[in-house]
Amino acid sequence: MTESAGLLWGLGEQGRPALTVQRIAAAGIGLADEAGLAAVSMQQVAGRLDVTKMALYRHVVNKAELLAVMIEIAVGAPPELTADGWRAKLTQWALLMRETWQRHPWLPEATVGSRAMGPREIGWTEAAVAALGGTGLTGAQRMDAVFLLSGHIRNTQATSGTQPWTRDKRLNEQIAAHGDRFPALVAATDDAADADPDSSWEFGLARIFDGLELLIQA
Amino acid sequence: MTESAGLLWGLGEQGRPALTVQRIAAAGIGLADEAGLAAVSMQQVAGRLDVTKMALYRHVVNKAELLAVMIEIAVGAPPELTADGWRAKLTQWALLMRETWQRHPWLPEATVGSRAMGPREIGWTEAAVAALGGTGLTGAQRMDAVFLLSGHIRNTQATSGTQPWTRDKRLNEQIAAHGDRFPALVAATDDAADADPDSSWEFGLARIFDGLELLIQA
DNA sequence: ACACACCTGTGTCCGCCGGACACTTCGGTG
DNA sequence: CACCGAAGTGTCCGGCGGACACAGGTGTGT
Numbered sequence: 410m411t412e413s414a415g416l417l418w419g420l421g422e423q424g425r426p427a428l429t430v431q432r433i434a435a436a437g438i439g440l441a442d443e444a445g446l447a448a449v450s451m452q453q454v455a456g457r458l459d460v461t462k463m464a465l466y467r468h469v470v471n472k473a474e475l476l477a478v479m480i481e482i483a484v485g486a487p488p489e490l491t492a493d494g495w496r497a498k499l500t501q502w503a504l505l506m507r508e509t510w511q512r513h514p515w516l517p518e519a520t521v522g523s524r525a526m527g528p529r530e531i532g533w534t535e536a537a538v539a540a541l542g543g544t545g546l547t548g549a550q551r552m553d554a555v556f557l558l559s560g561h562i563r564n565t566q567a568t569s570g571t572q573p574w575t576r577d578k579r580l581n582e583q584i585a586a587h588g589d590r591f592p593a594l595v596a597a598t599d600d601a602a603d604a605d606p607d608s609s610w611e612f613g614l615a616r617i618f619d620g621l622e623l624l625i626q627a
Numbered sequence: 628m629t630e631s632a633g634l635l636w637g638l639g640e641q642g643r644p645a646l647t648v649q650r651i652a653a654a655g656i657g658l659a660d661e662a663g664l665a666a667v668s669m670q671q672v673a674g675r676l677d678v679t680k681m682a683l684y685r686h687v688v689n690k691a692e693l694l695a696v697m698i699e700i701a702v703g704a705p706p707e708l709t710a711d712g713w714r715a716k717l718t719q720w721a722l723l724m725r726e727t728w729q730r731h732p733w734l735p736e737a738t739v740g741s742r743a744m745g746p747r748e749i750g751w752t753e754a755a756v757a758a759l760g761g762t763g764l765t766g767a768q769r770m771d772a773v774f775l776l777s778g779h780i781r782n783t784q785a786t787s788g789t790q791p792w793t794r795d796k797r798l799n800e801q802i803a804a805h806g807d808r809f810p811a812l813v814a815a816t817d818d819a820a821d822a823d824p825d826s827s828w829e830f831g832l833a834r835i836f837d838g839l840e841l842l843i844q845a
Numbered sequence: 846a847c848a849c850a851c852c853t854g855t856g857t858c859c860g861c862c863g864g865a866c867a868c869t870t871c872g873g874t875g
Numbered sequence: 876c877a878c879c880g881a882a883g884t885g886t887c888c889g890g891c892g893g894a895c896a897c898a899g900g901t902g903t904g905t
Contacts, residue, residue: 616834669893
């Protein structure tokens with residue numbers, strides 16, 4: 410009685426809404442969205458919740474687990490692919506995944522290496538592999554195709570996977586400065602000067618799909 | 628006189644061969660090769676040279692510069708592509724780059740993000756772009772093609788870029804445990820159980836080259 | 846011959862990191 | 876009322892990158 414009365418009365422000005430894994434992960438995601446993955450330290454996350462860093466260790470066993478929960482929450486529920494045909498389905502899938510990764514630019518960086526994957530993350534892979542269902546590809550080929558595609562998505566995500574020499578100012582300067590040593594690069598970059606900055610994404614996607622189509626038709 | 632005599636006499640047991648950027652970078656590379664990029668700290672590198680960590684800062688301005696020098700030395704001189712035709716040339720290029728990255732498994736991890744590239748590293752890109760010289764592709768397309776290809780190399784390099792769900796034991800266990808939720812994955816992995824572990828590499832390479840060939844012929 | 850400047854390496858200090866461990870505090874139950 | 880377990884805290888540790896002042900030797904101008 411007394412305690413439930415206390416809870417009721419306390420509800421209004423409840424200063425501390427009780428620490429949960431969800432709230433901790435949300436704080437970490439917010440931090441990563443704003444300041445990058447490197448800014449996610451136990452103290453920063455704790456500070457954002459007005460709590461000592463050690464309090465977090467009551468809810469996550471270590472930083473890796475916090476990261477895992479952050480990823481699982483940030484990727485969100487896997488999509489339903491409504492388009493017709495594997496190519497349209499995979500295009501839809503790639504765009505959705507790209508959107509998600511653009512909303513959380515630290516995701517590519519955080520999802521490298523061997524680690525525990527949550528059900529939502531696996532669900533995304535499931536959706537892509539399922540899209541290749543009626544194509545006649547073997548299981549290994551379907552897995553490899555999804556791997557190839559998602560690798561490309563990761564690589565064209567600016568924050569982490571990207572090769573710096575696509576639109577890198579410093580690189581272009583260096584190429585120009587030592588043009589005699591890199592004639593092919595000078596020619597290519599001159600020609601590419603006013604190209605769509607998103608071209609690598611669409612270019613790669615088209616090549617991959619064309620290559621897959623050739624295999625499927627054979 | 629005295630000092631040259633001292634130098635001569637000292638030559639035999641010259642305890643300290645003088646710190647240079649090359650020696651420092653070599654120590655860093657050795658460390659990274661053996662224990663991974665994470666093991667490369669200023670103190671560890673210094674310890675390997677029997678020197679205080681602060682001594683290193685006389686030769687490199689900060690850790691990022693040390694990393695840059697390590698990369699430039701580790702990638703080595705760019706190759707001469709002797710094969711005939713763009714496809715054979717790029718295959719040769721990809722294999723050589725893959726060899727280099729296998730010799731230094733930390734390279735993929737170290738070469739992400741925006742950073743200063745050295746002449747040797749740029750030279751590798753030059754070689755690949757040059758291989759696409761007579762194909763009729765525009766400059767932007769040649770750059771995008773090389774970007775796509777080298778992204779695939781990075782992604783299939785086990786240490787960093789790889790998606791864990793290719794041959795990950797834990798993942799396969801989880802798929803099996805919750806098979807009802809991931810029917811397409813169950814089917815695909817069952818079928819792929821005894822596949823070549825290197826299949827993703829060759830699969831992706833073939834798809835990319837096929838896609839490029841289609842574009843070049845058009 | 847001497848003083849000076851420079852170059853190389855060192856010691857001390859700082860703030861930040863992840864994390865182990867022992868503690869308080871408090872609410873619910875016997 | 877006594878107890879227990881859960882939640883949050885404080886203290887400490889080793890390691891990290893790096894700023895800064897300093898020591899020692901060596902070459903050079905006077």
